[in-house]
Amino acid sequence: MTGAGWASASTTQTTGQTTAGTSFAELSSSQVNALSSGKQERMVVVFDNQLTNLPANKAHRHDREATAASMQAPLVAQLKQVGAAKITPLSLLNAVAATMPASEAQALSHTPCGKEVVPDATVIIGQGAKYDTKTVPASRVEK
Numbered sequence: 001m002t003g004a005g006w007a008s009a010s011t012t013q014t015t016g017q018t019t020a021g022t023s024f025a026e027l028s029s030s031q032v033n034a035l036s037s038g039k040q041e042r043m044v045v046v047f048d049n050q051l052t053n054l055p056a057n058k059a060h061r062h063d064r065e066a067t068a069a070s071m072q073a074p075l076v077a078q079l080k081q082v083g084a085a086k087i088t089p090l091s092l093l094n095a096v097a098a099t100m101p102a103s104e105a106q107a108l109s110h111t112p113c114g115k116e117v118v119p120d121a122t123v124i125i126g127q128g129a130k131y132d133t134k135t136v137p138a139s140r141v142e143k
Contacts, residue, residue: 024074027081035082038102042086042120045075045108047094050115056092065091072096075113079104 027035049071054064068091075096079087084100097120109117 024078035104040099042099043105044095044097044120046116048115050094068094
């Protein structure tokens with residue numbers, strides 16, 4: 001099942017600019033059943049629109065957060081429909097992190113708004129001249 005529950009739309013940003021966006025329609029019960037199956041996975045849905053008209057700085061912080069929340073709200077609603085947990089909207093990177101069924105992650109990877117649907121992992125960047133990276137489970141990260 002690919003792209004179930006999405007449709008293209010135009011949205012007006014809080015800055016008055018118009019950009020392409022995506023609207024997620026409410027899923028039918030059969031779509032919810034199909035997308036709710038599979039192992040729950042920690043994933044991040046990265047939006048294609050990274051709000052370049054609203055830089056991630058102090059001056060644009062509130063407008064960026066409001067615009068990201070508005071763009072992400074339909075996706076968050078759909079994730080709730082399929083039983084996703086730990087849904088976390090992000091605005092520095094226009095993305096939504098959630099623990100979601102594998103079939104939902106697969107379907108979201110085919111939506112036109114999404115740049116990527118990637119596993120949620122902690123990346124540790126090497127020090128000094130080394131540029132190797134490795135991922136570790138979040139449970140191993142010291143706080």
